[in-house]
Amino acid sequence: QKEVEQDPGPLSVPEGAIVSLNCTYxxxxxxxxxxxxxxxxxxxxxxxxxxxxxxxxxxxxxxxxDKSSKYISxxxxxSQPSDSATYLCATxxxxxxxxxxGTSLTVIP
Amino acid sequence: DTAVSQxxxxxxxxMGNDKSIKCEQNLGHDTMYWYKxxxxxxxxxxxxxxxxxxxxxxxxxxxxxPKSPDKAxxxxxINSLELGDSAVxxxxxxxxxxxxxxxxxxxxxxxxxx
Numbered sequence: 741q742k743e744v745e746q747d748p749g750p751l752s753v754p755e756g757a758i759v760s761l762n763c764t765y766x767x768x769x770x771x772x773x774x775x776x777x778x779x780x781x782x783x784x785x786x787x788x789x790x791x792x793x794x795x796x797x798x799x800x801x802x803x804x805x806d807k808s809s810k811y812i813s814x815x816x817x818x819s820q821p822s823d824s825a826t827y828l829c830a831t832x833x834x835x836x837x838x839x840x841x842g843t844s845l846t847v848i849p
Numbered sequence: 850d851t852a853v854s855q856x857x858x859x860x861x862x863x864m865g866n867d868k869s870i871k872c873e874q875n876l877g878h879d880t881m882y883w884y885k886x887x888x889x890x891x892x893x894x895x896x897x898x899x900x901x902x903x904x905x906x907x908x909x910x911x912x913x914x915p916k917s918p919d920k921a922x923x924x925x926x927i928n929s930l931e932l933g934d935s936a937v938x939x940x941x942x943x944x945x946x947x948x949x950x951x952x953x954x955x956x957x958x959x960x961x962x963x
Binding site (some may be wrong): 748772774776778781782783784785786789826828832835836837839841842 | 853882889890891892893894897902904906939941948949950951952953954955956957
């Protein structure tokens with residue numbers, strides 16, 4: 741079992757839609773949970789991270805962690821064509837970092 | 850100014866060759882990393898390094914070796930290249946003390962082994 745599992749998609753939505761991206765993880769000891777955005781042929785860039793359970797909001801983006809179900813979510817409100825990218829969830833424990841395989845998102849104008 | 854830079858951007862080489870990829874960060878970070886991203890976009894950490902400790906992912910073959918001439922640079926040297934080494938390699942950096950949560954990635958080096 742991989743440490744982090746993520747539905748690869750692809751996911752295609754119309755502009756303005758609410759997008760929900762999800763991951764599950766295996767080890768309850770993980771405490772930090774990150775979301776990265778990766779445009780085609782670019783390096784990943786950190787969108788936001790959360791510590792332990794709860795929500796964190798940054799503009800149109802909300803990250804949510806449910807430790808009881810080992811579930812990580814990223815919500816994008818009022819999605820824009822510029823949000824079209826691959827979204828990677830990640831977690832860390834000590835010096836080890838684990839990434840999901842990424843969900844490819846296309847926002848259609 | 851580019852925060853994390855890598856050279857070259859593309860690298861095509863033959864099996865059995867030895868090659869190096871360079872990475873530089875101008876963020877003043879203490880910790881640097883190398884990742885491999887395969888054709889399915891799976892990103893896997895290979896090394897993390899600061900001036901105190903080198904952490905090696907146990908699955909990385911010893912043909913791969915990181916070399917750090919100073920805090921701002923972490924180069925990746927690969928011996929005896931194999932077809933399976935074809936991938937995109939990303940360098941990243943973070944500030945020590947943040948647990949590596951906030952990592953800044955370079956643009957990647959696309960390695961093709963023929």
